[in-house]
Amino acid sequence: MRIVITGAQGQLGTDLRQTLREHQLTLLDLPTFDLTQPDCGRVIVDAAPDVVIHAGAHTDVDGAERNPALAMAVNADGTERVARAAAQVGARLIALSTDYVFDGRGTRPYVETDPANPLSAYGESKWVSEQRALACCENTLVVRTAWLYGLHGRNFVKTMLHLATERPCLKVVADQRGCPTFAEDLAAMIGKLVAHPAQGVLHVTNAGHCTWHEFATEIVRVSGCRVPVEPITTADMPRPAKRPAYSVLSAGRLHQLGFSMPSWQDGLQRFMKALPAVS
Numbered sequence: 148m149r150i151v152i153t154g155a156q157g158q159l160g161t162d163l164r165q166t167l168r169e170h171q172l173t174l175l176d177l178p179t180f181d182l183t184q185p186d187c188g189r190v191i192v193d194a195a196p197d198v199v200i201h202a203g204a205h206t207d208v209d210g211a212e213r214n215p216a217l218a219m220a221v222n223a224d225g226t227e228r229v230a231r232a233a234a235q236v237g238a239r240l241i242a243l244s245t246d247y248v249f250d251g252r253g254t255r256p257y258v259e260t261d262p263a264n265p266l267s268a269y270g271e272s273k274w275v276s277e278q279r280a281l282a283c284c285e286n287t288l289v290v291r292t293a294w295l296y297g298l299h300g301r302n303f304v305k306t307m308l309h310l311a312t313e314r315p316c317l318k319v320v321a322d323q324r325g326c327p328t329f330a331e332d333l334a335a336m337i338g339k340l341v342a343h344p345a346q347g348v349l350h351v352t353n354a355g356h357c358t359w360h361e362f363a364t365e366i367v368r369v370s371g372c373r374v375p376v377e378p379i380t381t382a383d384m385p386r387p388a389k390r391p392a393y394s395v396l397s398a399g400r401l402h403q404l405g406f407s408m409p410s411w412q413d414g415l416q417r418f419m420k421a422l423p424a425v426s
């Protein structure tokens with residue numbers, strides 16, 4: 148298959164490149180491919196792909212609060228350009244989105260049809276991006292994921308491992324619950340979805356859920372460090388962007404399609420085993 152990957156140098160994009168290496172890939176990212184440029188879709192049309200995987204995004208959640216116009220330009224307008232280009236060549240679009248489209252007031256795992264109500268500028272820009280993708284390209288699958296960490300790029304797991312070597316104690320929020328997701332596992336699932344006809348919205352995360360505090364405790368335990376991990380509240384650590392308190396994504400539709408994801412603990416174990424080879 149001919150596949151275009153946007154955000155190809157990013158955390159997920161790097162794993163997608165590896166997972167999909169048997170295909171004919173067109174890899175797009177800054178600085179040569181800029182989602183804010185009105186004609187950025189041309190390179191996609193020229194590649195005439197069967198599938199476009201749109202992983203490029205403005206992912207700085209707190210930065211988006213300071214510059215919501217940039218988040219909207221990259222995530223919403225950029226996604227519309229990608230979707231229009233995909234539609235023009237009859238390609239299937241797989242567009243990445245986030246659990247941050249929800250407000251986190253739920254008490255059971257969110258299903259794809261639950262109403263979105265983003266709390267942050269980043270969440271809002273991704274919610275608009277989902278709607279533009281679905282409106283502008285008929286054959287679209289929006290894949291919502293969460294709490295993503297991979298071997299390539301900066302993320303929570305690497306930050307905790309680093310801080311564990313520097314600080315006598317880690318303080319981590321214990322009142323936000325979600326689904327940590329290993330980018331390699333997500334890339335592998337997207338590899339299966341490129342050949343699947345599913346459309347609409349689909350939740351894809353590692354199985355199970357935890358708080359950031361529970362996640363950090365497991366990271367420290369698996370790493371063999373002995374540093375204590377102390378629970379704090381979101382109010383103890385104010386940040387520019389509000390995060391949902393509960394953003395667990397249901398795997399119900401994924402299971403209906405005949406797929407399943409490994410547990411988050413399993414993903415973390417494999418991440419930790421692979422990390423020394425890349426760092």
Ligand SMILES: NC(=O)c1ccc[n+]([C@@H]2O[C@H](COP(=O)([O-])OP(=O)(O)OC[C@H]3O[C@@H](n4cnc5c(N)ncnc54)[C@H](OP(=O)(O)O)[C@@H]3O)[C@@H](O)[C@H]2O)c1
Binds near residue numbers: 183204244
């Ligand atoms: N990370 C998470 O926890 C998380 C959670 C849920 C959903 N997601 C979604 O999953 C997808 C992949 O996330 P990720 O963690 O792989 O993100 P990432 O590492 O930040 O990768 C995004 C890529 O897009 C590029 N990009 C930024 N602005 C661009 C522009 N104007 N034009 C073209 N490319 C641009 C980035 O380049 P620079 O690095 O040079 O800016 C980067 O290479 C995104 O859609 C994200 O919203 C992520």
